[in-house]
Amino acid sequence: DTEVTQTPKHLVMGMTNKKSLKCEQHMGHRAMYWYKQKAKKPPELMFVYSYEKLSINESVPSRFSPECPNSSLLNLHLHALQPEDSALYLCASSQESSSGANVLTFGAGSRLTVL
Amino acid sequence: GQNIDQPTEMTATEGAIVQINCTYQTSGFNGLFWYQQHAGEAPTFLSYNVLDGLEEKGRFSSFLSRSKGYSYLLLKELQMKDSASYLCAVTDSNYQLIWGAGTKLIIKP
Numbered sequence: 278d279t280e281v282t283q284t285p286k287h288l289v290m291g292m293t294n295k296k297s298l299k300c301e302q303h304m305g306h307r308a309m310y311w312y313k314q315k316a317k318k319p320p321e322l323m324f325v326y327s328y329e330k331l332s333i334n335e336s337v338p339s340r341f342s343p344e345c346p347n348s349s350l351l352n353l354h355l356h357a358l359q360p361e362d363s364a365l366y367l368c369a370s371s372q373e374s375s376s377g378a379n380v381l382t383f384g385a386g387s388r389l390t391v392l
Numbered sequence: 393g394q395n396i397d398q399p400t401e402m403t404a405t406e407g408a409i410v411q412i413n414c415t416y417q418t419s420g421f422n423g424l425f426w427y428q429q430h431a432g433e434a435p436t437f438l439s440y441n442v443l444d445g446l447e448e449k450g451r452f453s454s455f456l457s458r459s460k461g462y463s464y465l466l467l468k469e470l471q472m473k474d475s476a477s478y479l480c481a482v483t484d485s486n487y488q489l490i491w492g493a494g495t496k497l498i499i500k501p
Contacts (some may be wrong), residue, residue, distance in 0.1 A: 318493065376422075377442055380440065381489070382436035386433070388432075
């Protein structure tokens, strides 16, 4: 299995809703990532988990809350989002996080629209 | 600061060759990546260079010169499906991946 699976593919939510994005990989990778990508922009790193521990939080607002229940799963809990949070949310995994040859395998993304 | 520059957009003809350049200034260097991203899809890994020189993989080749802070991605025998954005990214001394803004490649028949 060489895939990263993300659900849902599309999500529309109001500013008062609580929702979650889910990500799963079975490649034995020990690092998992959340990225946010706006149209015509590169991916913007949000969080990195290494060996199920949060190792990087790129000053992301607290309305985004990551969770890594085990080495294969990564969630992103969403609460009280703003319309400007609408974007493509990408999950990725890699064998390690502290390596030069750190090839990221991305999921297909969750397209989030906040009304 | 950390900076990666690549052209915003390029146009090429089906069957031709195109070279996409990338220059970088980062705090340290632990490798350079090229990713391909079709519109609305996730990036997919194309190549990785850590030593100077050319890496060839089928129709795609990637070159690195660390002394010049320069890389290029060479695409041969262009096909319509190569229309995509091509993202250059560098791993810095803290193993953080710094992304360029991407080059949108348009292939015309």
